[in-house]
Structures are given as structure tokens and as C-alpha cells.
Amino acid sequence: MKPQLNLNKAALYSIVINALQIVAAVALAVLILMEDYNPSLRGPVGNIIVITLATVVSWGAFMDIREAVRARKMGFKLQGLDETVSQMTDLNHALRAQRHDFLNHLQVVYSLIEMGEYSEANRYIAQVYGDIQQVSRTLKTACAPVNALLRAKVGEAEQKGVKVDLSVHAAWDSLPLPAWEMCRVISNLIDNALDALNGVENPTLYLELAEDVKGFSFTVKNNGPAIPPEKQSAIFEAGVSGKGEGRGMGLFIARETMRQAGGDLTVESSDAFTAFHGRLPRSVKKNEDRKDQDHAL
Numbered sequence: 001m002k003p004q005l006n007l008n009k010a011a012l013y014s015i016v017i018n019a020l021q022i023v024a025a026v027a028l029a030v031l032i033l034m035e036d037y038n039p040s041l042r043g044p045v046g047n048i049i050v051i052t053l054a055t056v057v058s059w060g061a062f063m064d065i066r067e068a069v070r071a072r073k074m075g076f077k078l079q080g081l082d083e084t085v086s087q088m089t090d091l092n093h094a095l096r097a098q099r100h101d102f103l104n105h106l107q108v109v110y111s112l113i114e115m116g117e118y119s120e121a122n123r124y125i126a127q128v129y130g131d132i133q134q135v136s137r138t139l140k141t142a143c144a145p146v147n148a149l150l151r152a153k154v155g156e157a158e159q160k161g162v163k164v165d166l167s168v169h170a171a172w173d174s175l176p177l178p179a180w181e182m183c184r185v186i187s188n189l190i191d192n193a194l195d196a197l198n199g200v201e202n203p204t205l206y207l208e209l210a211e212d213v214k215g216f217s218f219t220v221k222n223n224g225p226a227i228p229p230e231k232q233s234a235i236f237e238a239g240v241s242g243k244g245e246g247r248g249m250g251l252f253i254a255r256e257t258m259r260q261a262g263g264d265l266t267v268e269s270s271d272a273f274t275a276f277h278g279r280l281p282r283s284v285k286k287n288e289d290r291k292d293q294d295h296a297l
Contacts, residue, residue: 014064014065014067015065018062018064018065019065021058022058022062026058083180083183083184083187108124109121109124109125112124140166140168140209141168141170141171141172141173141209142171142172142173143171143172143173143175143179143182144179145179145180145182145183146172146179146182146183146186146209148183149183149186149187150166150168150207153186153187153190153207154166154207156194157190157194157205160194160197160203161203162194162197162203162204162205163202163203163204163205164204164205164207165204165205165206165207166207167206167207167208167209168208168209169208169209169210169211170209170210170211170216171211172209172211172216174282175216175280176215176216176261176262176280176281176282176283177257177260177261177280181257181261184253184254184257185253185254185257185258185265185278186218186220186278188250188251188253188254189220189251189254189276189278190205190207190220191250192250192251192276193205193220193221193222193224193274194222196222196224196225196274197222197223197224200223200224200225202223203222203223203224204222204223205220205221205222206219206220206221206222206273206275207219207220207221208221214281214282215263215279215280215281215282216279216280216282217277217278217279217280218277218278219275219276219277219278220275220276221273221274221275221276222273222274222275223272223273224274225274226269226270226271226274227267227269227274229269232267232269235251235267236251236252236255236265236267237252238252251265254278258278258279258280261280261281262280262281262283263278263279263280263281264278264279265277265278266278
């Protein structure tokens, strides 16, 4: 089997290696320029050569770091797009299967009624209705990627024995950021909620999507353990996680995505529940300093 390239990990390694290269180049230059080190290189010419070499090495490493940061950002975007495409494909297959089976269901019901098996027809209709409701209850917005995400995550939660309370009061047809980015945010929050519900009695996941004249909002809430007050701000920092090595980027990326679109992501937690609240304005208003920084990268 051909090994797959992990773009995010490769970019991270490049950043670390080139950062060490810059530190080593600067440290070596300082040592050489010290009066007690290598007297043969003393003097203006020697100093200029050492400084030039250190600058060239450091600049090259800096450029590599910049490209690695870009590659890492692109890797996260590609991962989010892959997840959205996969979820939309699954939803499409489910809808096509229902449409394909619809005529067969009608024929079965018609035959049962014709034979006078009314109670059996009633049971059959109830079963088919339940299957249809399982898919259609997540088709509440006008945004196909969001519908696909809700179906995938609701199904995942129910397979884990988690009750899902889904409340949608929004069309979400004019989001101020790409739909797949919004899906990435909500997906990270749902994954964290499901992790928090492991081992909880009567685990319940609450999902609410809403909008008003000012913007869009959502809430992802669970009845798992409380997050201590002193840790509630730290959970949004990059690399902070209790899930092991290589984790801890989900909440950081989610909040950064919301803030870059002019919104925000907050948390409240108590012994009864933990809830993440997100809000976006109807139009994107990025911070100018953030835009300049992104352009420089």
C-alpha cells in the first residue's frame, strides 16, 4: 500500500527544522564575532562575511517557514473540504436510495390493503415513515453541506447511544463564509461534545441553529462533565487538549474561523451542561490587522 503524505505534519516538521536552523545560524555568527573566538576572522571583512552568511541562511529558513505555514493552512482547508464532500456524498446516496425504494413501498402498501391486511399495512407505513424521518429531520436548512453534516453527526451520535435534540430555526442560505468552513467549526464542536459524553448517564447532545436580522447563531450543548472555570479560556489555545499528542487544534481553529469572519465562539459550563455558542454577522468584517497579517504570509 502506497503511504499517504500528511501535509500538516510535513509542514509542522519543516517549520520546526527551519526555526532551529535560524537559531543555529544566529548563535554561530555570535560565537564567531566574539573577540575570543577564531582570531583569524576578526576585522571588518570577516565580520561582514559572517553577518552576510548568517543573514542568507536565516532568510532562506524564514522563507521556508512562511511556505510551510501556508501549506499547513491549506492542509486544514483540504481536510475540511474532504469531510464536507464525503458527508454530502453519503446524504446524496441516502436520498437516492429513498427515491428508488419509494415505488416499491407504495406497491407493498397497496398489496397489503388489497388483501385486507390493514394492521400490517399500518405497521409497514410506520416503519417506512420512521426511516424517511431519520433523513428528512436533518434537511432543515437551505445549505446542503450543513444538512449533510447534521445527518452524519446525528447518525454518529445515535450509534454511540447519545440522544440528539435537534432544533433548527434558520435557512442559513447566505452564510458570510464558505459553508464547508462553517461545517468544520460545528463538526469540531460536536466531536468534542461526543467525547465529553463518554461514560455519562443518559448522554444528550443539543444542537440549535438560528438566525435573525443581525446574523447567524448556533449552540452545541451536552450534559457531560463541567469544564473548570480556570480552564475555559485555555481550551481555545492551540495545542491544549486532554486527548493525547497531536490533538488540541479543533477549538483553536473553530474560534479563529469565527473571528476571521467577524463573529466569535464562546463557552459556558456548569455541572448541568457545557455549551458552545457561536455567532456570525450577516456580512464579513475582518479585522484589518488580521488581513494584513494573512496577506504577509
